[in-house]
Amino acid sequence: MHLEKHFDVQVPRETAVSVVGCDETLQDLFPDARVDIIKSDGNRRTVLTHYTALGQEGTAKFHFTFDDDGVSFSKVCDGRVWKKLIGTVTLEARGKGTRVHIEYDGATKAFVPEFTIRGPMQSQLDQMAEALRDKIKSTA
DSSP: EEEEEEEEEOOOHHHHHHHHHHHHHHHOOTTTTTEEEEEEEETTEEEEEEEEEEEEEEEEEEEEEEEEEEEEEEEEEEEESSSEEEEEEEEEEEEEEEEEEEEEEEEOOSSHHHHHHHHHHHHHHHHHHHHHHHHHHHOO
8 A cells, every 4th residue: 555645835945854853743743642752763763652543542663764855664563454564754845845745655464455444544644744734834
């Protein structure tokens, strides 16, 4: 499964990179979950998200790696749904502003049909994009 979303913000790329690379932004990327940074090592963060889905509470662990182009992330796939889930947030200068591009690539486990998870993942991507857009715009 591949999902992507992009949006433009009227802030310089350097500003967007600094906002995307801070821990506070990382904690705000999942608006419907509590996010705890459980390990910080240079440009890499490991986070644990506490969420509720389909009436059940759960946790998910992600690794985020920051660089000059944005951030890449991967989910630790130790549950029942995901075989693989990775993504990127890239930042491209566009005139005086910046284009923010978010991509997810994932594969579900054998007995989890992709169509059952596509809607919730698209919703999560939309929420992530809105949270990131608001965070970057608030610096302008």
